[in-house]
Amino acid sequence: MTSVTLAIHVLACVTLVLVVLLQAGKGASMGAAFGGSSQTVFGSAGATTFLSKMTTVVAIVFMLTSLGLAMFGHRGAPTSVMEGAPAPPAKEAPAPAKPAPPAPAESK
Numbered sequence: 001m002t003s004v005t006l007a008i009h010v011l012a013c014v015t016l017v018l019v020v021l022l023q024a025g026k027g028a029s030m031g032a033a034f035g036g037s038s039q040t041v042f043g044s045a046g047a048t049t050f051l052s053k054m055t056t057v058v059a060i061v062f063m064l065t066s067l068g069l070a071m072f073g074h075r076g077a078p079t080s081v082m083e084g085a086p087a088p089p090a091k092e093a094p095a096p097a098k099p100a101p102p103a104p105a106e107s108k
Contacts (some may be wrong), residue, residue: 009066
């Protein structure tokens with residue numbers, strides 16, 4: 001199941017990159033004014049809606065496969081990294097310091 005989800009995830013990644021790169025930027029109309037071609041492959045107004053809808057669908061598939069792969073990866077993981085490590089030896093408390101001997105009294 002993980003390999004199928006991973007294959008769909010990689011396909012969604014590549015498709016998402018291609019669909020985003022196919023979309024025209026905000027300044028595309030200015031480029032068309034100087035001899036650039038407009039998007040006539042999908043029609044005059046259909047290109048924006050088609051590519052936007054396709055981007056949304058592929059992004060949803062990408063997010064769902066990401067969540068699925070995270071869940072599949074978590075199932076086989078141990079609960080803790082330190083699960084099999086030996087316990088460190090207990091540290092002994094330091095012995096209390098001896099009180100300092102009283103200072104000799106000064107004589108005048």
